[in-house]
Amino acid sequence: MHVESMPRFEGMLFIYESPQPLAFWMRNTLIPLDMIFLNAAGEIRHIHANAIPHDETPIRAPEPGLAVLEINGGMAKALNLAVGDVLRHPGLPQDIAVWPCSDN
Helix, strand or coil, X not given: CXXXXXXXXXXXXXXXXXXXXXXXXXXXXXXXXXXXXXXXXXXXXXXXEEECCCCCCCEXXXXXXXXXXXXXXXXXXHCCCCCCCECCXXXXXXXXCCCCCCCC
């Protein structure tokens, strides 16, 4: 990563080909991050707040997932994100998405 800052309302979204056990670490990460683990339907299933920079301890979701959204540490709380909330993105399987991108 080696990123020293990230704009407030930006993040990094990692989408996998199929649901699987997901684990992330903070090696080479200079800023605290919130990690938001999502299932294939786009539902938030786990939030890990304020991951510690440079920590190599694996951060795992309690169940397999399809995607992880990394945002600035503390933003999940500031945005009142919670397990059960939904992310809308065209990279998620639209046929099972709780909130498909084709909906208005």
